[in-house]
Amino acid sequence: MTSTVQLSSARRLVVKIGSALIADPETGDIRDSWLDTLIDDVGRFFARGQQVIIVTSGAVAVGSHHIGKLDRCLQIGGKHAAAAIGQVHIMRAYEQSLARRGFGVGQVLLSSEDIDDQHRHPNTKRTLRQLLQIGAVPVVNENDTTATSDICVGDNDRLAARVAQMVGANVLILLSNVDGLFTEDPHRNPLARLVTEVRCITPELEAMAAHSPARHSSGGMITKLMAAKIAMDAGCEMVIAKGTKSYPLTAIESGGPSTCFIPLTEDRDTCDASAN
Ligand SMILES: Nc1ncnc2c1ncn2[C@@H]1O[C@H](COP(=O)(O)OP(=O)(O)O)[C@@H](O)[C@H]1O
Numbered sequence: 001m002t003s004t005v006q007l008s009s010a011r012r013l014v015v016k017i018g019s020a021l022i023a024d025p026e027t028g029d030i031r032d033s034w035l036d037t038l039i040d041d042v043g044r045f046f047a048r049g050q051q052v053i054i055v056t057s058g059a060v061a062v063g064s065h066h067i068g069k070l071d072r073c074l075q076i077g078g079k080h081a082a083a084a085i086g087q088v089h090i091m092r093a094y095e096q097s098l099a100r101r102g103f104g105v106g107q108v109l110l111s112s113e114d115i116d117d118q119h120r121h122p123n124t125k126r127t128l129r130q131l132l133q134i135g136a137v138p139v140v141n142e143n144d145t146t147a148t149s150d151i152c153v154g155d156n157d158r159l160a161a162r163v164a165q166m167v168g169a170n171v172l173i174l175l176s177n178v179d180g181l182f183t184e185d186p187h188r189n190p191l192a193r194l195v196t197e198v199r200c201i202t203p204e205l206e207a208m209a210a211h212s213p214a215r216h217s218s219g220g221m222i223t224k225l226m227a228a229k230i231a232m233d234a235g236c237e238m239v240i241a242k243g244t245k246s247y248p249l250t251a252i253e254s255g256g257p258s259t260c261f262i263p264l265t266e267d268r269d270t271c272d273a274s275a276n
């Protein structure tokens with residue numbers, strides 16, 4: 001069973017970009033041509049009167065390749081230094097791509113305190129909303145350079161869900177390197193089937209999700225299901241889709257494969273999942 005995801009009716013969307021999309025996994029180079037097609041899609045949403053917040057991974061992936069090019073050892077500066085270097089490259093790419101289409105950009109680096117702390121939360125929310133009002137696209141990442149385990153969200157799937165919850169987004173899209181949630185990791189079992197629609201995160205569904213084999217990824221499918229719980233509890237629909245090809249948001253709207261997590265409402269209260 002397939003379902004066509006309706007994105008056009010969403011007033012506010014959060015789009016999360018995984019490391020393997022923004023950065024070539026082999027070279028660590030930013031995939032500029034692909035990024036231009038994503039930003040074309042985002043521009044189309046803005047032209048329809050919709051608001052889009054981007055949550056992007058990739059700072060560590062891009063930065064660690066640069067450290068490699070400079071012949072330094074990752075252990076010395078570690079992940080924090082890699083993120084500090086990579087974040088600059090990522091933001092330059094977003095800034096240039098958005099500017100070519102007439103948009104500004106606002107970098108928002110968050111720790112869990114910026115979302116959880118009752119004094120910081122309203123500031124974070126206000127900043128995101130003001131950026132949208134003045135036509136600057138918020139580009140969010142975790143503040144990896146100073147994050148310690150007690151103040152970090154830990155992965156951008158949950159960070160994106162927390163942002164979606166905070167700004168009252170209608171739809172959260174996680175663009176990844178797989179079509180969605182499969183009955184097993186499709187990289188390990190090619191016979192795994194795509195789950196197209198989820199209305200409830202059951203233990204059976206959680207058992208399907210595994211970690212990612214990719215080096216710079218944080219949580220694989222496990223954190224995506226955690227994100228789905230946060231989003232659905234906030235009444236926000238969540239979509240996981242493959243974003244590796246050009247125009248990844250157009251592909252979803254055209255009925256491309258995806259897993260859609262639909263929050264329960266009073267008139268839709270069945271708790272089940274459909275697989276292809
Ligand atoms: N049940 C599953 N369905 C789909 N992918 C899964 C599943 N379990 C584990 N995975 C792995 O999760 C990976 C996607 O997560 P991740 O590498 O963290 O991507 P991203 O960088 O987009 O967050 C897939 O490439 C796949 O190997």
Ligand SMILES: N[C@@H](CCC(=O)OP(=O)(O)O)C(=O)O
Nearest residue numbers: 019057058059060156217218
């Ligand atoms: N904040 C990190 C991203 C961590 C993360 O969640 O990565 P991914 O699993 O590829 O979305 C970075 O920018 O490298």
